[in-house]
Amino acid sequence: MTRHTLRSAPSSPSPQESGSPPATATGPVIGRALRILGAFSAQRPHLSLSELARRSGLPVSTVHRMLGDLLVWGALERDAQGRYRIGLRLWEVASLAPRSQGLRERALPYLEDLSSLVRENVQLAVRDASEVVFIERIAPSCAVPTLTRVGGRLGITTTAAGLVLLAHAPAAVQEEALARTIPRHTPFTLTDSGRLRAVLAQARTCGYAVSDRQLSTDTLSVAAPVTTDDGEVTAAVSAVVRHGSTSVGALADLVRSCGRAISRALDTPDL
Structure with missing residues (x-):
């Protein structure tokens, strides 16, 4: 990168000499790079130069x-x-994130077992602030379509996995999530904080959470926690099925069993 000096003030140290990053109208180099990468989304995975400039807010x-x-x-x-798209090298680096790498590897055999039983979508998710991030998803060809994808984010109150994670999150996180305006995806989306508090309390009591047509009118999801050896909820496993295809109780038993199996696998030391 070209080094610039301040010709108008030769007696003053340059940003490089003072140890501070160079300031520009568009921000530090790393910040600009992140704004470019952040311009991509699931809806816009391919962008032209002009689109990147517009979406990042940077000059062409x-x-x-x-x-x-x-x-x-x-x-x-x-x-x-x-057009430009996210490169494979970036995906390789991102896959090293500790909350996804070891967890996903330990959980995958049990997710596959659950998928073979329900023959529907099976997912593994973690919490990031007030959002839920899906780090694995198994979707048989006959599974009901969902709005989730690996690496995708959703509001934490609209999915069963998110409700489980929020139910066991710190009180400050819960309050922040419930204070936000919740978008209504379907007529069944829960947006009232009082009703959501009751759902979270029930999830802690029953060991699972249910999202009934909150995200789409043809899906039902049930999720259970994945815990560490000290009882901390580190992830949630969920099954998303076609609404009306099975009973919540039967699905909850399978999902909770899967969550307990993954929890035991996480406690098993590496050989």
Whole structure:
């Protein structure tokens, strides 16, 4: 990167000499790179140069200059139409995140077992602030369509996995989540904080949570916690089935069994 000096004030130390990062109208280099990467979404996985500039809020010249480094490192790739997309190298680095790597590997055999029993969507999720992030998903060809994907985020109150994680989150996190305006995805979406508090209390008592048509009108999800050896809820396992296809009780038994099996696997030391 080109080094700039302050010609108008030669007696003052440059940002490099003082140890502080260079300040520009568009922010530090890392911040600009993150804004470019953050422009991508599940709905917009391929973006042109002008789209990247518009969505990141950076000048076209700045984005064009930084794209070279991002492409060389592998954070971005170009498709046949010349548009940009997230690169494989970035995915490789992201897969090293400790909350997804070991957890996913230990959980996967049990998720596959649950999927073979319910023959529907099976998911593993963790909490990030007031959102739920899905780190694994198994979806047979006959499974009901869902709005979730690996690496995707959703509001924590609209899915069973999110409700389980929120039920065992610190009180401050719960209060923040319940104080937010909750978007209504369907007529069945719970948006009242009082009703949601009751759902969270029931999840702690019963050991599972239910999201009945909250995200889409044809799905029902049931989730159970995954705990560490000290009792901390570190993740949630859920099954998403077609609404009316099975009883909540039967599904809850299977999901809770899966959650307990994953919890035991997490406590097993590596050989």
